[in-house]
Amino acid sequence: MPRRVGASDAGSLRRAVRVAAPNRCAQVSASRPKRLEKSSRSRRTPEASDSLRGVTSSTAIESLDLLSQGKVRDIYAAGDRLLLVASDRISTYDVVHPTPIPDKGKVLTGLSAFWFERTRDICPNHVVSHRDVPGDVHGRAMLVERLEMFPVECVVRGYITGSGLKDYRRSGAICGIELPAGLEESERLPEPIFTPATKADLGDHDENVDFDRAAEILGDRALLEELRRLSLELYGFAARHAEGNGIILADTKFEFGRDATGRIVLGDEVLTPDSSRFWPADGYRPGISQPSFDKQFVRDWATRSGWDKSPPAPALPDEVVASTRALYLEAYERIAGEPFDAWLRRSGA
Structure with a gap:
């Protein structure tokens, strides 16, 4: 349910x-x-502390x-x-x-x-x-x-990276979808694929599942087919828009539910740096990890820091905070095609 x-x-x-x-x-x-x-x-410079107001x-x-x-x-x-x-x-x-x-x-x-x-x-x-x-x-x-809310996450992948790349290297498939041999990291897939995942509790990891398992969790195969159709259409629309602004939408996650009338409704957040991988199109080259407009900068620092990935997480240094903020702001401005301040004014912030 x-x-x-x-x-x-x-x-x-x-x-x-x-x-x-x-x-x-x-x-x-x-x-x-x-x-x-x-x-x-962690110790902060006065300038960094001021930026936290x-x-x-x-x-x-x-x-x-x-x-x-x-x-x-x-x-x-x-x-x-x-x-x-x-x-x-x-x-x-x-x-x-x-x-x-x-x-x-x-x-x-x-x-x-x-x-x-x-x-x-x-x-x-x-x-x-x-x-x-x-x-x-x-x-x-x-x-x-x-x-x-439906108990599955609707993930669409247009490029091979992240957990999808790990699954592919292990089995030649992602969520049960067989893919051509010899794909390189960050390579564009022949066509976008729908790869559902379970919804984990806070602190746990989501799990990629195949279509049959997701349909079993959902309890309605026809409903999952409709969610797949909607997810692929949403991804295609967003990917075309992003491409026109010099950004590659590598993958993203959608969450759907039903409203009081029974309609399927898109919920949660949508197509943000936290739910998607956005890459700069200029300089894109398959075979390597891509720079991205998201928290990858923080992930990379956390990995280099020697943290064992268990709580508590380490505090972030000033330069990581500043660089990550800049990436998020650039993502907004390139995708929305307007200064970030325009959103602040429009929303009354």
Whole structure:
């Protein structure tokens, strides 16, 4: 059975809101679900510390009930809707680092708003408003419909990389889909493929599964076929748009659910640097790992640091924070075709 998720009416959202101070090691209070892991602090230069003003590591909206706190988003309920707030938290290997990335949550929300608006003719989405939210979370929050979310993630791959590359090297296939022999890392696939995955709990890893297993989890093969069709169409639309802006959409993840009328609705975030791999088209060359507009910079640093990938995650140095923020902002501006400040003004941030 699908799981229930779901934000509040606009009036109740205008009540008092308190956003956590920009503390790189901010913790969720004991009464809140799923505490973030503690970690040692790293020394920051004054310039870097100044850049953290206004950073949101966690939120506490006093008039609303906090349903859950994930690796990035805080989800609040009131009435028959949800408020999704994208924090500036960043995780690698499913563990949250204590150091936030300034403006990351606003980039995720701005790009999601961009894509939701442009893909609603392909599939309806859960967005109600990004303006009717508490003032302190403008730019990083969305008011959305409650949905019955389907328990599979809909991944589309246009290029071979990441876990798909590992599966291919081991078996010659990804999620049961046989691929031509001799494909190189980062090579474009003959055609985009639909490779579903399970939804893991916080701290666990998603698992790639074949179509038959995903249909079994979903309990409805015809429904999965429709989700595959929608996912491939959404990917194709986004990949063409990105290509026109000098970006390769290597792969991405969609999440769908049903609304109160039974419609299939696109939910969660969509086509952001956290849910997708975006590569710069200039300089693309198969056979090697590609630079990307996402948290790969943080992953690479975490690997070099000698961290064993278990909690607590290490604090991030200044240069990693600054470089990662720059990548997220560039992703927004290249994909949306406008300065990031335009989103901040439009959203009231």
